[in-house]
Amino acid sequence: MSHPCLEKNCWRCCDPVKIDKKRWFADSDIPLNEKWEKIRIRKDEIRVSESHPDTVKLDIFECINYDKQTKMCKDYDNRPVICYNSWCIDHDSKQSIHDQHRLTIAENFFIINHNQKWKKF
Numbered sequence: 536m537s538h539p540c541l542e543k544n545c546w547r548c549c550d551p552v553k554i555d556k557k558r559w560f561a562d563s564d565i566p567l568n569e570k571w572e573k574i575r576i577r578k579d580e581i582r583v584s585e586s587h588p589d590t591v592k593l594d595i596f597e598c599i600n601y602d603k604q605t606k607m608c609k610d611y612d613n614r615p616v617i618c619y620n621s622w623c624i625d626h627d628s629k630q631s632i633h634d635q636h637r638l639t640i641a642e643n644f645f646i647i648n649h650n651q652k653w654k655k656f
């Protein structure tokens with residue numbers, strides 16, 4: 536299965552990285568690079584879906600492989616398995632890849648941090 540990221544020039548899943556809180560993603564699960572550095576840094580923030588606030592809550596990470604200047608992954612061909620496993624499309628869906636991608640990037644979130652300050656993203 537292929538991701539539409541390059542075709543769509545979209546890096547929404549990388550900036551920032553968003554992991555469903557239901558996955559209980561521990562810091563020990565963060566992939567390491569060849570220098571044995573964790574490639575993701577957990578941020579003091581969760582994002583809550585505006586349209587599905589009861590079910591979609593995301594932990595937020597910065598990825599050190601994401602280049603904010605080019606707005607691309609610095610090592611896309613060697614990205615970790617966890618990146619292969621995150622995508623915006625379901626190949627079994629009746630919706631087109633284009634429509635699934637469009638709906639994904641249209642989703643809005645509220646941001647909450649430990650100060651309990653909410654803002655819309």
Ligand code: SF4
Nearest residue numbers: 540545547548622623
């Ligand atoms: S929303 Fe889709 S196209 Fe964009 S970065 Fe995520 S998987 Fe790639």
Ligand code: SF4
Nearest residue numbers: 549598600601608618
């Ligand atoms: S390693 Fe690359 S594809 Fe994976 S989250 Fe980081 S920037 Fe995105």
